[in-house]
Amino acid sequence: MALRKFFDDMSPNFEKGGKYEKYYAIFEMVETFCYTPKTVTTVAPHARDYVDTKRIMTYVVLSTFPALLFGLYNTGLQTNLALDSLNMSGVSGFRGWLLNLIGYDYQVSSYLGNMLLGLTYWLPIYITTLLIGGMAEVVFAVVRGHEVTEGFLVTSMLFSLTMPATIPLWQVALGISFGVILGKEVFGGQGKNFMNPALVGRSFLYFAYPVQISGDSVWVGVDGFSGATALNLGARGGVEMIEKAGITLQDSFIGTIPGSMGESSTLAILIGLAFLLFTRIANYRMVLGCVIGMITTVTLLNAIGSETNPMFNLPWYWHFVIGGYAFGLVFMVTEPISGSWTNKGRWIYGLLIGFMVVLIRVVNPAFPEGMMLAILFGNIFAPLIDYFVVQQNYKRRIKRDV
Numbered sequence: 118m119a120l121r122k123f124f125d126d127m128s129p130n131f132e133k134g135g136k137y138e139k140y141y142a143i144f145e146m147v148e149t150f151c152y153t154p155k156t157v158t159t160v161a162p163h164a165r166d167y168v169d170t171k172r173i174m175t176y177v178v179l180s181t182f183p184a185l186l187f188g189l190y191n192t193g194l195q196t197n198l199a200l201d202s203l204n205m206s207g208v209s210g211f212r213g214w215l216l217n218l219i220g221y222d223y224q225v226s227s228y229l230g231n232m233l234l235g236l237t238y239w240l241p242i243y244i245t246t247l248l249i250g251g252m253a254e255v256v257f258a259v260v261r262g263h264e265v266t267e268g269f270l271v272t273s274m275l276f277s278l279t280m281p282a283t284i285p286l287w288q289v290a291l292g293i294s295f296g297v298i299l300g301k302e303v304f305g306g307q308g309k310n311f312m313n314p315a316l317v318g319r320s321f322l323y324f325a326y327p328v329q330i331s332g333d334s335v336w337v338g339v340d341g342f343s344g345a346t347a348l349n350l351g352a353r354g355g356v357e358m359i360e361k362a363g364i365t366l367q368d369s370f371i372g373t374i375p376g377s378m379g380e381s382s383t384l385a386i387l388i389g390l391a392f393l394l395f396t397r398i399a400n401y402r403m404v405l406g407c408v409i410g411m412i413t414t415v416t417l418l419n420a421i422g423s424e425t426n427p428m429f430n431l432p433w434y435w436h437f438v439i440g441g442y443a444f445g446l447v448f449m450v451t452e453p454i455s456g457s458w459t460n461k462g463r464w465i466y467g468l469l470i471g472f473m474v475v476l477i478r479v480v481n482p483a484f485p486e487g488m489m490l491a492i493l494f495g496n497i498f499a500p501l502i503d504y505f506v507v508q509q510n511y512k513r514r515i516k517r518d519v
Contacts, residue, residue, distance in 0.1 A: 170268070170307075176398050177271045180389035181448065184278060185239075187385040188378040192238050192282050192338070193231030195375050197223055199339040208338060212237040238338050239378050243277040245286045250276075250293040257302045268307045272297065275315040275448055278379025279441065282338040284322075284329055292322040312496040313455050320489055331486075336375035344375040348440040348478075352485040355427030356435060369438040380444040383437065390447040399451035402460060406467020407450050411436060414475040428479040442474060445488035455496040459506040466502055470495040 196208065200223060207213050207223055215237065216223075224230050254269050276293055296318025301310040323330045333343040347369055350359045368374050372382025380386075393399035415433040423429035436442060450456065450470055457466040470491045477487025484490070 183385035189235035193234030281335040292318040402463035410468035410471020
């Protein structure tokens with residue numbers, strides 16, 4: 118109650134005419150983070166909807182927790198396994214100093230120990246993302262005089278979960294800055310961006326610094342250790358090479374394999390999807406469209422076959438559980454701002470992404486992971502898809518009324 122009274126007493130100083138008017142955006146951001154915004158309507162004759170932007174963004178962040186928690190565990194697990202294979206006593210750098218300070222014993226069998234080790238990799242990435250990206254958001258909000266929305270909390274979480282364990286923090290800062298500024302703020306801010314800012318930032322890092330964002334040595338935080346992802350193995354030799362490396366379909370589904378910190382566990386990601394569908398934050402048409410597009414395209418390529426490209430023969434269920442397909446499907450394909458808004462357009466949008474991700478993975482040998490580019494491709498065409506859907510509906514109604 119005392120905090121609520123503080124906000125009420127301070128509010129006139131930040132509103133129009135107040136002595137701190139130019140800092141209203143920052144004040145509004147802090148207030149709406151703690152309490153429901155004053156703009157929510159509660160009485161007639163207005164339409165009443167308590168699902169405001171704050172609640173939507175909160176639900177999306179909550180839906181990432183299963184993937185985050187398992188990602189912490191798996192990052193620590195893969196690091197401990199690598200240390201054992203190389204007969205090393207611990208990790209180097211500030212992480213090693215901190216873990217030695219608290220007496221960490223690097224036990225592969227310890228669930229909490231693996232999560233703690235994984236936390237030392239993810240937390241610096243997330244803090245850097247929040248500080249640098251948040252500063253960019255606040256600067257644009259102050260200059261333009263609008264509030265800072267909770268949308269950045271989603272962007273920061275998704276961006277951090279798509280990073281490999283070994284990514285340098287200065288590249289994290291550069292990537293999130295690029296994503297927020299050129300993927301969102303230059304178009305007017307929240308609700309006006311036509312591409313997903315987290316994906317824009319990650320794609321920038323991929324093309325600007327491919328050595329640090331891809332390859333076999335970036336997924337496990339141990340110097341000198343090389344651990345290929347299942348997707349890279351599939352591009353080299355299909356299912357046979359994946360299984361030869363000791364990776365089973367069950368491992369890939371559960372997520373105990375090398376990969377980006379939040380993308381490895383399809384099971385954890387699907388738990389998040391169930392929450393988003395239950396709360397109606399995610400639209401099922403986008404999800405089903407993307408899955409149908411992927412399965413159809415993979416089935417067609419399996420039927421065509423290839424003697425020189427093993428990816429032609431990779432079954433659809435392997436595509437589903439390896440790489441960033443499941444993560445992108447649940448948290449980025451369903452993103453409403455950069456996706457299609459019409460119901461028919463959502464089906465087409467999902468089908469297009471499902472088709473493109475397989476096409477990029479299979480046909481382009483230089484880029485085995487295609488989900489990121491497929492979603493950005495879908496983002497570009499989403500307004501055009503909605504335009505043709507609306508025009509088709511308009512013409513059909515004109516014919517019906519004539």
